[in-house]
Amino acid sequence: MTVIQSGAAIVELAGEFSRREIAPRVAQYDRDEKIPRDLLDKMAELGFFGGVVPVEWGGLGLDYRTFVAFVEEVSQTCHIMGTLVSMPSGLVGAGIANFGTIEQKERWLRPLAEGRIFGGSAVTEPRSGSDVAGMDTTYKKDGESYILNGTKAWISNLDIADFFLSFATKDRSLRHAGVTAFLIPRDTPGLELNPYRDKLGFRPICTGEVVFKDLRLGPDALLGEEGHGFEVAMTAVERGRLGVAARSVGVAQACLDQAVSYAKERIAFGHPISEFQIVQSKVTDMEVGVHTARLLVNDAADALERGERARRLTSMAKMYASDIAFRSATDALQIHGAYGVSPEYAIGRLFRDAKVLQIVEGSNDLHRALIGEMALGIRADS
Numbered sequence: 001m002t003v004i005q006s007g008a009a010i011v012e013l014a015g016e017f018s019r020r021e022i023a024p025r026v027a028q029y030d031r032d033e034k035i036p037r038d039l040l041d042k043m044a045e046l047g048f049f050g051g052v053v054p055v056e057w058g059g060l061g062l063d064y065r066t067f068v069a070f071v072e073e074v075s076q077t078c079h080i081m082g083t084l085v086s087m088p089s090g091l092v093g094a095g096i097a098n099f100g101t102i103e104q105k106e107r108w109l110r111p112l113a114e115g116r117i118f119g120g121s122a123v124t125e126p127r128s129g130s131d132v133a134g135m136d137t138t139y140k141k142d143g144e145s146y147i148l149n150g151t152k153a154w155i156s157n158l159d160i161a162d163f164f165l166s167f168a169t170k171d172r173s174l175r176h177a178g179v180t181a182f183l184i185p186r187d188t189p190g191l192e193l194n195p196y197r198d199k200l201g202f203r204p205i206c207t208g209e210v211v212f213k214d215l216r217l218g219p220d221a222l223l224g225e226e227g228h229g230f231e232v233a234m235t236a237v238e239r240g241r242l243g244v245a246a247r248s249v250g251v252a253q254a255c256l257d258q259a260v261s262y263a264k265e266r267i268a269f270g271h272p273i274s275e276f277q278i279v280q281s282k283v284t285d286m287e288v289g290v291h292t293a294r295l296l297v298n299d300a301a302d303a304l305e306r307g308e309r310a311r312r313l314t315s316m317a318k319m320y321a322s323d324i325a326f327r328s329a330t331d332a333l334q335i336h337g338a339y340g341v342s343p344e345y346a347i348g349r350l351f352r353d354a355k356v357l358q359i360v361e362g363s364n365d366l367h368r369a370l371i372g373e374m375a376l377g378i379r380a381d382s
């Protein structure tokens with residue numbers, strides 16, 4: 001593995017690698033709905049999956065501020081790759097880093113951070129997305145074993161995941177207190193994977209159903225204590241949301257860059273369209289939006305770096321940055337006129353993906369509700 005000297009060096013390397021290796025291929029693999037494995041191998045070679053995972057566990061041990069800059073840099077070219085590089089530090093790895101035993105960290109976290117394996121985080125269900133504690137997947141004990149039954153929906157990385165971090169309840173009426181977290185190897189009998197095809201956005205990520213049919217797990221599969229799975233899920237999503245926010249800033253910046261470059265080239269009524277004030281106004285909104293979203297993401301990153309719970313800040317960063325990404329994509333597409341809907345230009349892909357960013361890891365309506373409730377003291381923010 002290449003040894004990276006400093007935080008700034010890895011951000012620079014991420015930008016240089018993304019423009020050279022990822023940019024020429026992203027349109028094609030978006031059409032193919034398939035992440036090229038050789039690109040992932042090259043990224044692993046450079047240590048790109050190490051993120052904030054401590055060096056002793058195979059990671060880069062980045063501080064959160066550098067981590068978000070790194071994720072943004074990759075996401076300016078392809079936020080799907082941005083998703084994959086953030087997962088070992090967020091949705092998949094953070095729960096293991098915080099609640100895993102030494103054996104679990106050795107088995108799952110180290111190879112994850114080194115990019116030798118990939119994982120999925122299976123929380124959402126067909127009937128419960130935003131309402132995580134309302135899950136239908138159940139487990140019951142049979143001696144030392146746990147038997148899981150249920151279906152998770154919209155789960156990413158079905159094609160490449162070597163294991164899934166997932167959640168089940170022993171009694172739905174217990175709500176949060178009934179939930180337990182499990183680490184489930186892909187080859188466990190009783191695990192069925194059913195990918196969806198032809199999604200609007202996030203196309204290269206293989207997303208679909210994860211079904212548990214009398215799936216039997218030993219005690220080594222338990223992550224954290226029984227009945228404390230909700231804490232594991234919230235640790236994972238809090239860090240996951242920071243990753244979505246950083247990716248959203250990357251997408252918004254890409255929209256701004258493309259809008260600026262197109263507006264300078266396109267001539268209408270004998271002038272570059274950049275001379276029209278209504279076009280300038282859209283660029284102004286994008287410029288201000290990207291800048292303020294980045295500040296909010298940095299603020300949330302700093303709170304996590306200080307070891308604080310950052311529930312409110314990560315919600316604010318996720319909601320605001322993905323709203324900015326979608327608004328920037330809408331305006332940038334408008335600036336492209338008819339060419340905006342052509343596959344020749346990247347803006348159509350950014351537009352489709354930006355919409356999905358407003359839905360994943362907590363729909364923005366849910367975040368809007370949570371932030372309001374915290375501000376009003378109806379809900380605690382720690």
Ligand SMILES: Cc1cc2nc3c(=O)[nH]c(=O)nc-3n(C[C@H](O)[C@H](O)[C@H](O)COP(=O)(O)OP(=O)(O)OC[C@H]3O[C@@H](n4cnc5c(N)ncnc54)[C@H](O)[C@@H]3O)c2cc1C
Pocket residue numbers: 120121122123124127128129130131153154155156157199201202207356359360361362363364365366369
């Ligand atoms: C491409 C893609 C990849 C994904 N990957 C994963 C993954 O890897 N793992 C995983 O677990 N999940 C994943 N998801 C699922 C995603 O996290 C959920 O879609 C999301 O949490 C919203 O849940 P839902 O779709 O069930 O919406 P619902 O909970 O049904 O909500 C629908 C709408 O109802 C409204 N709403 C619901 N609750 C509230 C509330 N309290 N206040 C205000 N409005 C509300 C909102 O408008 C919301 O958008 C993925 C989704 C997509 C599209």
